[in-house]
Amino acid sequence: MTGSVGTSPARVGGIGRVTGQQAYVADLDLEDVLHVKLVTVDAARGRIGEIDARAALDVPGVRLVMTAADLPHPIPRFGPQRRDRPVLAVGETKYHGEPVAAVAAETSDAAEEAARLVRVACEELPALHTLAASLADRAPLVQDPSLRPDDPHAGTNVLSEHRYGWGDLDGAMREADVVIDGTYTFPMVTQFAIEPHAFMAAPDGDGIAIWSAIQHPYWLQRVIADLVGLPLAKVRVIAPDPGGAFGGKQHAKYEPLLAFMALKMGRPVRLVLTLEETFQAVRRGAAQVRVRSGFRSDGTLVFREIDADYLIGAYADIADRTVAKGSYTSGGPYRCPATRIVARSVLSHTVPSTAFRGFGNPQQIWAVESSMDEAALQLGIDPLALRLKNLAGPGEVFLPDDRPADGDWAQTVNRAAELIGWGTPVPPGRGRGLAVGLKSGPTTGLSYSTVRLLADGSVVVNAGTSDMGQGARTIFAQIAAQELGAPVEWVRVVMGDTAVVPYDQQTSASRSSVLMGNSVLLACQDIQAKIRAMAARLESVEEGDIEVSRGEVRIGDRVLPIRDILVRGLGRLGGEVIGIGEARKEAEPGHPLGGTAAFYEFNCTAVEVEVDRDTGDIVVARYVTVSDVGKALNPTQVRGQDEGAAIMGLGHTLMEQYIYDVTGRLRNLGAIDYRIPTSMDLPLQMESDIVENDDGPGPYGAKGMSEGALLPVAPAVAAAVRDAVGVVIRDLPLTPERVWRALQEAQVDAP
């Protein structure tokens, strides 16, 4: 059957996506809609005084200037972890770009013009935008302590502290022959989805409808229902496929504001963020990570001690969860008898950081894998051999009380080493490096789906996953096609509307192929059971003598397509057969993360670079990325995700970073001075490969994937730079100037 699992049929919706036919939120037109523009102040942290909207209201077409005074009191707050973010800034702004008001007008030009004319009395206050400033004695508090009563950290800018560990650290320290101690930094970077973040809200009968390019439509439904006091059934979230999300579109941002504006005006409202506004809406947490690693002289890892401070923004969003999850596994995929990890989420007057591909892990993997490279150098052991020596074997428990190693990880590492030619002579002027990345998948999950087998054998899959470009539609279509015997072109996958598709917890943590994939598979099996009952009735045989699988009905020696039984079984009236699927991963309350890993993502990246000693330019000459995905349901999509993740990782490795000025204003707002890799910045050669042992918890042995290949990019490249020119760099990004400075310093230091 075309498009069956393990083959690579064309991306469902792919042609529309690349030809401009796909309708994103910003492409949707609502009758009678008002255009919204946010009003901000020219300060990071400013005490807000009187807001004078008279001039703005005089602009023709302006219908509303919404301020905090127009919202319920106390001001409604929301957030996935803590309800700390106000719908509009109240009292003071907490970061550069936080809206204090919003204009609604008949045209976007009028809204924009009026937004400039809203006069906000604002007294600028000192703002914190570095870890040192936020952690200093007597630093101003970013968050009002009354928002977190009974929290021992409430009098500081530490939002929370996470401690993990096992073994006898003090004893292990005495056993170490070599201790590597280094502090590494990771910059603030932004997701940079190509689709602008866009939101609409409209009164919908006695309820409300929200349009948002959101990864978790059902989570948003709950947030809006809570804020405006409606039952879930009266909040309809329509989530057209996002044009890239990368974690930045997981949680509510301006949907609550738009909901209140739509209800106040009784009219639809829409807000499409500019790229500059998006920079001020989503980013990844910066981090400073100190790693101490102890080894015996033969390379055996004996202890690891990690202190990680993440600079999160002014509101928690999901940032503290990224810190927790990024820390819990940050010792890496190694057996280590004694480990201590302390990680803190530190508030600041900066853009609230949120989920971003890798979810808190790339920051510490950068540090720990760099530490492994430095250890190899100091121990005189090959970096590949050092990793293989300490890597957890298949089934080995490497994190107490969590999922054991769920893959043959050495196979992945060896494959990457083979592809880069590890151990063969390095061409002159070049250097090689490699690194591994491990990430815990979802710790809980709940995905429902319904699958409808229609009278002609075609199929409708209803799934609440958001296809933001990762290809979920294609995967679900492939599963349904394979199980129900339809060509993949005969499958329609419906997503993104809470009035239509059943509940899905979220599209995150690379879960959808596993959790929703299992759910769709179960729904198909539900249909197969009904087909079996039909066949038993039609053929007058016992159900136990009938087997239905992979699109076929087997009765003794006879093999019939499902469609034959379906058409006869439905009879003259036609109709359909409906299957229901439910995949859940329950919480485990005793677990530090609330649940064990559903699976691990594991990747090994190996690179060969050329470094220009005069300018500091790095050219990635060869790039290899290998992931253990259990089973590649669609190999082309697996490679696309891995290669895309690698290129995205090259952004924070080589060039991306937010630059704040001393007042806390974001200076490089927008694409001109925040550079991401273009096609011309790609490695000169790139190769990806897949390890498949059918050992994952998803359909047909699949594991989740699509973040793994981003995790080890930076340490692999930095190791290659070190190999090429002998300088160790512990700060990202590895800009030409930074590499040049390191080379200059090395020259000065040389005897």
Add this chain to the structure above:
Amino acid sequence: MRAFAYERPTRLDDAIALLASGEAEARPLAGGTDLIIRLRDGTIRPQTVVDIKGLAELDGDIRDDGEYLRIGARTVMTDIMGDERIWHDYQALAEGAAVVGSAQIRNRATLAGNICNASPAADTAPALLVYGAVVAVAGPAGTRRIPIDDFFVSSGVTTLAAGELVTSIELPRSPIRPGAVHVRRTRRRGHDLASVTLACAVLADGTTRLSYGSLGPRPVLVVDETGVLADPAAPDGAKMRRFEELFVGASPSARSMRASPEYRLAMLQVLGIRAVSTAIARLADGKGRA
């Protein structure tokens, strides 16, 4: 974007009158690759935009009259990159035009617009300085010809008076082609703004003309008549010392996010060595393209 009046005159005099009367409130539109961005972000808010693409007197042609190669004011970067005469005789200009923005930008952006925008980092400015281009201008007081070195004042500022429009940019025809090259530093290999931009022409008589941009308020021309830079046998150390003298006026801004002053100055030297070496090779080669 704030609403503005849009005028599309067909006669040069009408355009000049529109631009001269409105003072700062009227802006000319050619390719629009700088203008539209600023209209959208609100950094300029003109009352009138005067589209000069319909003017009969302005063209997008590149014509050789024996004395000058005249590049019409509407000539876009793509046409400059695609012109065999420019590649052959003014290779540094072709190379500079080829790295302006992206292909889509180069299909719209004009050479005249690039110099009128007067960015210190303009990619075509160093080459025009090295080749001694002349800017032909028409305005309320008639026409005049401005040597390119007298055209740039500071970032965003030229010696054009209110209502004056560039009608063409003219490159002197020289009997002997120099060996020339344009090089620059950017933060990535994909399209980007230059943090150092440098054009270099080595002449057969031993003179070396160098022009650098992005290291101060305007692009700067310097000339080496000692012959050291043009000498293939001169050691790099000697050339570096000469650069230190020639580049003494470089004053990169400490406020820029793109690179520190220290790095820019160091890279100017690195680019200088590399550019001189390429230019010498091209001169010896006698071919336009290396």
